Amino acid sequence: MTVGLFGGSFDPVHAGHRHVAQTALKQLGLDRVWWIVSPQNPLKSHQAGDYSRRFVSVEMAAPGPRMVISDIEKRTAIRTTAELLNVLNKRYPKVHFVWIMGADNLKQFHRWRRWREIAASTPIAIIARPQDPIRARLSPAARGMAGSRIAESHAKLIARRRVPGWTYLTEPLHSEASSQMRDT
Numbered sequence: 001m002t003v004g005l006f007g008g009s010f011d012p013v014h015a016g017h018r019h020v021a022q023t024a025l026k027q028l029g030l031d032r033v034w035w036i037v038s039p040q041n042p043l044k045s046h047q048a049g050d051y052s053r054r055f056v057s058v059e060m061a062a063p064g065p066r067m068v069i070s071d072i073e074k075r076t077a078i079r080t081t082a083e084l085l086n087v088l089n090k091r092y093p094k095v096h097f098v099w100i101m102g103a104d105n106l107k108q109f110h111r112w113r114r115w116r117e118i119a120a121s122t123p124i125a126i127i128a129r130p131q132d133p134i135r136a137r138l139s140p141a142a143r144g145m146a147g148s149r150i151a152e153s154h155a156k157l158i159a160r161r162r163v164p165g166w167t168y169l170t171e172p173l174h175s176e177a178s179s180q181m182r183d184t
Helices: 015-028 051-061 072-076 081-091 115-121 133-137 140-144 152-160 178-183
Strands: 002-008 032-037 067-070 096-102 124-127 166-169
Touching (some): 015 032, 015 096, 015 152, 015 166, 032 051, 032 072, 081 115, 096 152, 115 140, 152 166
Parallel strands (some): 032 067, 096 124
């Protein structure tokens, strides 16, 4: 089984998130996308909204049998993506995971705790977003991972390839962003 892991605070969840998940599902040929609703993004200065409200809104925004909503970070007190991946790989050794993120997150991926370990242990799929895509592809993490980039035309192979490996998917862009919604 191949599973895309799409983590975030989803504060609030919006059509851009759904676009990222659906693009990954289709372009990577995934069996499922697990939406990992985080209690709090450690890189964000604002406190995330009510967890239960965010979780229910993700359930409503991501319908369908191939979209699974998870509270594993809250239940297990996991605080970082690296910890989450370690737990999931031990718990599900036969599942091929791919970390999914929007290109807006690639810009600051180098600030994530143990980001190099994440990139070395788990394939990553970056979905293009309209918020400054050039800067995302020139970010410190993108430059640091340049040698392991997989062409978009080979994206369906990423889940079963040896790591490290990442791809940049350029589906038609979706402009909605949580920060814009919170600011209105």
